Amino acid sequence: MAPAPKLKLAVWKFASCDGCQLTLLNCEDELLAIADRVDIAEFREASRAVAQGPYDLSLVEGSITTVRDASRILEIRRASKTLVTIGACATAGGIQALRNFKDVNDFISLVYASPQYIDTLATSTAIAAHVRVDFELRGCPIDARQLIEVIGAYVHGHRPRTPSHSVCIECKQRGTxxxxxxxxxxxxxxxxxxxxxxxxxxxxxxxYGCFGPMETPNTGSLSEWWGHLGVREEDVVRAFRTFNADAEAFRREAQAHEH
Amino acid sequence: MQIIERSAFPVLCEALQRRGYELVGPTLRDGAIVYDRLASAADLPIGWTDEQQGGAYRLKQRPDGALFGYAVGPHSWKKYFLPSEQALWRAEREENGFRIIEDRRDAPKLVLIGVRSCELHAMAIQDKVLMGGACVDPWYASQRERVFIVAVNCGQAGGTCFCVSMHTGPKATSGYDLALTEVLEGDRHYFVVDVGTEAGEALLLDIPHREARDEEAKTAEEVVTQTAKTMGRTMDTTSIKELLYANVEHPRWERVAARCLACGNCTMVCPTCYCTTVEDVTDLAGEQTERRRTWDSCFTMDFSHLHGVGSVRSSTKGRYRQWMTHKLATWFDQFGTSGCVGCGRCITWCPVAIDITEEVRAIREATS
Structure with missing residues (x-):
């Protein structure tokens, strides 16, 4: 059987810490195998070499926080056969989506010495809020094994094996x-x-909820139980407002406890 | 009935080790009593006990040096017979196709120390599921054949135990090589031993033991009787199958679904839940693939996913009802027994304390 042809891969960065791209670089044992199966056309974390699109597979890290990025993602979508978002910023707006619950100008004036240079949107939003996304890989940061699984799935043409059930099942499978x-x-x-x-x-x-809400999250029941454990309302808000603060189920639950 | 003194208990373990068995049994880890490999009898949770209630488990020190002074913990023995992840076979690409490589190794010889009566019943149930039909699970069967079972009759009931209601304990009645009742009486600490098999009888010859006196056998009986009287939970199982079949649309299912997290913990800790999924893991080069079997749960959306349709049991109400009705009703139709042994794990390890005995009670009370 002939091996599948090489995929043309691009890795794109939006508002993010680069941690998810680094996960790809950290796949040290698998990097050669990846390079064997894909042509890396664009990956600035790794190389200055850039090849023109179109791309078979685009991995997109980061959230949309500027007008420029909002139009850049449209171009990337047009140039990509398959677009996969990687990490909590790209799938839910990331930790920077905390601005979505406040006035971003208040933050800017506190954080920056010269706020007049800052040109940003009032919200940080997931890539899927702007363009069609073919697959979302969760995590803050993403898990290296899962990233290889997803790349492998597109190389070989099968469904990525990334279950969306609770963390509990994995705990129990490990015997934790x-x-x-x-x-x-x-x-x-x-x-x-x-x-x-x-x-x-x-x-x-x-x-800490780094991978965002599971497939059928009953956050209300869990919060109620946390109340029995002595967790205060404001701490429930904090727990749901981290890396996936703007993922719908977590956003709603935090809002329900905000007084 | 025979007597083994506490001081001779390590000899029992050593005798089994000399016969090539690895010791597996309860031990302290991560704030609980779990099942794991033991180097010797000293690894048992000596002098420890647990307190259990819905959604809560705490270790406590006992005032004595009991070896088995606790109820069942978060693990069950199924992890040895039906591991949470198991490679079934591999395949390698060849010039004109691929080659399948079977991954069949001899199961290790294990001695299971401290198996409780409810757990023996759970094993018998899984035996029926995985070896009783036309298709025998070869991995399960191979491990089942290579165990020596040292059962322990429970000296105390846990806060979520209800084996008496399910007629599965607290005294072991079959399925063991040796069954011990631990007795602590003033200065005396000994085990009253019931021999279940020829292998158990042969082993006893290697260990200092003697015939039990009448009063010692009677004391052992009293230990079990006392345990039976102090069950943390009860369940009225009268016509339970008919009760649940008649209440498929009971409003209680909505109420429990409002609390249920659909996290799957109950199915993972259940000693009879046997559902697994298989998945193929292919390397990036596309040269090798492995078929793996992993524990699955009827609480996940994937479990009931049909191609082109999605999950056909998408509501939490439907999933909880499916799980509980399977355990207590459809299991009878499918395998001829209850699927619940009353071990209480699903109650203790439910993160929000959903209690199967309470759910049955609520449906029964509303119906009668």
Whole structure:
């Protein structure tokens, strides 16, 4: 059987910390295999070499926070056969979406010495709010194994194996003892999308919700239970307002506890 | 009935190890009593117990040195027979197609220490599911054949236990090589031993033991009787299948769905839940692929996903009802027994304390 032809891959950055792109660079053992199957046409974190589109597969990191970026993503969409967003910024607006709940001008005047140079939108939004997205890979940052799985899925033409159930199932598959039941530690695992390998509970921490809402998140029931564990309303708001603050289920739950 | 003194218990473990068995049993880890490999009897949670209620589990130190003074924890023995992830076979690309490589290794010889009666019943149920039909699961069967079981009759009931209601305990009645009842009486600490198989009888010959006196056997009986009286939960199972079949549209399902997180924890900790999915993991080069079997849960959307339709059981109400009705009703039609053994794990390890006994009660009360 002949191997599949090489894919032309591009990696794009919008408002983000670059951590998800670094995840690709950190795939050290697999990088050669990736380079074997894809032509990297655009990946500025890795190389200055740039090849013109169109691209078979575009990986998009970051959220839309400027007028310029809002039009740049349209061009990228037009030049991409398949567009996959990677990471919480691209899939939910990221931590910078905290501005969506406040007046961004208040932040600008506090953060920047010369606020007049800052030209930004009032909101930070997910890529899918602007263009059609073929697949969203969750996480803050994304998980390297899942990224390889997604690239492999497009190389070989199968569905990516990235389940959208709770983190709890991964905890139980690993044999990790539930931190909420055994320690009373508030944990977002039951409402959070799996993919990290249940990292935090394995080290006795509650889940921080880095992968955003799971497929059927019952955030209201979880918050009510957190109340029994002694978590204050303002801390419920904080827990849901992190990297995936503007993901719908988390946004609604935080708003429900904001007085 | 035989007697093994506490001091001879390590000898029992060593005798099994000498016969090539690895020790597996309860041990302390991450704030709970889990099942894991043990180097020796000293790895048991000696002097520890647990307190359990809906959605809560806490370790507590006991005033004595009991070896088995606790109820069941978050793990169940199914992880040894039906691992959470298992490679079934691999395939390698060849010039004109591909070659399948079977991944069949001999299961390790394991001795399971401290198996409870409810868990023996759960194993019997899984045996029926995975070995009782036309298709025998070879991986499961191979491990099932290579275990030596040291059961323990429960000396105390957990806060969420209801084996008495399900007629599955607290005394082990079958499915073990040896069954122990731990007795702590003043200065005395010994095990009353019931021999279940020839292998158990043969093992006993390698361990200091003697015939039990009548009063010792009676004391062991009392330990179990006392446990049976202190069950944390009860469930009225009278015509339970008919009750649930008659209440498919009961408003209680909506109420439990409002609390249910659909996180799948109940199915993962359940010692009889056996659902798995298979997936193919292909390397980037496209040269090798592996078919893996992993634990699945009827609470996920993928579980009931049909091509072109999506999930055919998309509501949490439908999923909770499916799970509970399977355990307590359709299991009878499918396998001839209850699918619930009353171990209480789904109650303790539900992050929001949903209680299957309470759900049955609510439906029964509203119906009668």
């Amino acid at each position: 003892v539930c931190v909420m039941v055994a320690r009373g530690t508030p944990c977002l695992g039951p409402v959070t999308h799996t993919g990290c390998g249940a990292l935090c509970p394995t080290y006795h921490r509650g889940c």
